[in-house]
Amino acid sequence: MSDSVLSGGFVQGLAIKDSLLATGNANIEIRPVSDPITRTKSFMEGSADFCICDVDVYYAQEGLLGYDTENSGPSEIRLVLASKTNFAVGLGLSTDIGSKAVSDLRNQPVPWIRKSPQLNAYMTAFLAYGGLTWQDVQQMTYPNFEQARIGYEKGQLSAIIVPLGSSADQQQTAPRRPYQMAKIDPNQKAAWSRLKSAAPYIESSNIFPGIGLTSPYPLLVTSASEDREKVYQLTKLISENLNDLSERVAGGENWHPTWQNFSWILPYHEGAVDYFKELGIWTPQAQIHQEFLVSRQKRLVKSFDDFSKQTPSPKNFAYEWQVYRADALSKPIE
Template sequence: MDTKIRFGAALAGLMALSMGSAAAQELPGTMVWTSYDVGSAGYAEASAIADAFGREFGTRVRIQPSGSGIGRLQPLLQGRADYAFLATEAFFVAEGAYDFAKPDWGPHNLRAVAGRPAGITLIAAGDAGINTVEDARGKRIAFVAGNPSVNVKCEAILAFGGLTLDDVEVITFPTYSSAMSSMTRNESDATCTTPTTSQLYELAESPRGIQYAPLEADNKEGWDKLLKVLPIMAPSDEDVAAGLPEGEIAKMAAYRYPVITTTAEKSADEVYAFIKALDETYDLYKDGTAAMKRWSLDMSGKPAIDVPFHEGAVRYLKEKGIWTDEDEVWNQKRIERMDAMAKAWEEFKPQNESMSEEDYTEAWMAKRAEVAAGLN
């Protein structure tokens, strides 16, 4: 009898050890992620998180950098990458917009795991007389050629002040860097970007100075207009910005960059394990860059974000007490919008495939705007 008891205890211990090992292996032994180019914030943050996963769980992560949204998305959609650290191309590909408004692209069903908040507003030269967004009427606004991720955010911010592109003088620059530095050279009056871009520090120190047009959270009419253009942002208080006196707050919009994205078909258990690991290793990577503290799930695990949260992520966020009923309403509404876009695409594509690519893109973007306008 005593032998049986000892054998049973040993067997139970082995089973417990086995279960513990299985739990430790919830995170895959190897993963592939895509990100922006080496040297970008997205690559630096993905690298810091990958290093934390390796140290804590022994997981080996290979990061594939790419300078284009298509280059970051294709490996994910083709099953060659597990996760992608994306910018606003996550929203664009979910709706088949801009670079993805082509017959061989169209809307894709993606899901978010988490996304770090980043602030943005209309940032003006101090001598341009732009104290509010409304003041930008008739002013020179710097846009970036071939960069809808930047330009559509500016279009949305102008809408906050009741303005359209017809109300301002759009000056298009060939690169992001040249657009951001154009105010210092007095080639533009304002642009839309994050408040810590290096060129803004130069502007703040220049004779022109710097001014942030506020996006006040209590301006419901303004926010309704902004979100009709780009429904992935939310009010944000920023205390780190070029030329902003210590202790002051700038009222901005928060978007997400990077957004850790995967496909809707990804196993809920796999995504649950990923976001759990992201949470548990936070102390290992939070000081990796100046912005990485914002990966805390009480910030990175909340709407608004480019695409709906994955069900595996939602499960973990609920367990942590982070996910609210309001978050769930937002998520379901976002899924409904994506479903509406996919349905419209399925009807649109076979009827218009004979068009040239340019005409097809223009026609689909008009159809997409019509679908978006018809949603609540």
């Protein structure tokens, strides 16, 4: 399972499929699902063994932003491999209202995109950097990013997410209304700490320093219950065929096992860990962090089960769960 046919994740998935089929050792089918929440929920319910997803799976792990309903809570998701990407986003501030910093967005209209946890998380992180929350701005809801971009061009918004890439890509996706890029400096410790608290998986872009935020994309994930040997073999096949993969798709080499971040926010599947140990790259520090993440996931899942048994109000379910969740995570995790 992957994201939509227009996405980089789908293109990467097709390349992985073709590369592994060429070895004669794998039989893979790629099924695209454009809506991230539907895709992740469907995958976790068993409609696919693996998912080439975006960082939306972080919120599926956390039980937040669409995964905080009566029918959907935290999930025990495991990472297999993450692709180190050059993709980044920045925040465009409208110049015609005099915005020079994120903090200038107080009481200004800012976009919220339906069923797009990733874009909303980036915007939440940008706001946090500026010392703001969604309660400090006018939240304007749009059905998709394209409509939000059009809304910005029509003067309905004071800020817009700007995808950063090649100059040609930026020319296609950037709004025509004037804007300047917000300065996002990791050296501003308090502001950066607020940003990381809002979205722990986000990093400063090395390619667009001072303006860009990035995160690994795409992510190859599976469930904690997936067969250990199957995950080991898939991790090994991809890792040993990166030369072929990189010839089939730009960025194919970005799945390299030595480029994995073993101190990130998702635990790896034990089958993938077996392969990393075989390569000699899995460290004692990585194991300690892994055990912490697994224990934290299990606490989230159990906390959601306990919370649901209290028959919370359907109307206030998400809010009450967030309060209960925060209390559960405030206790030491062994």
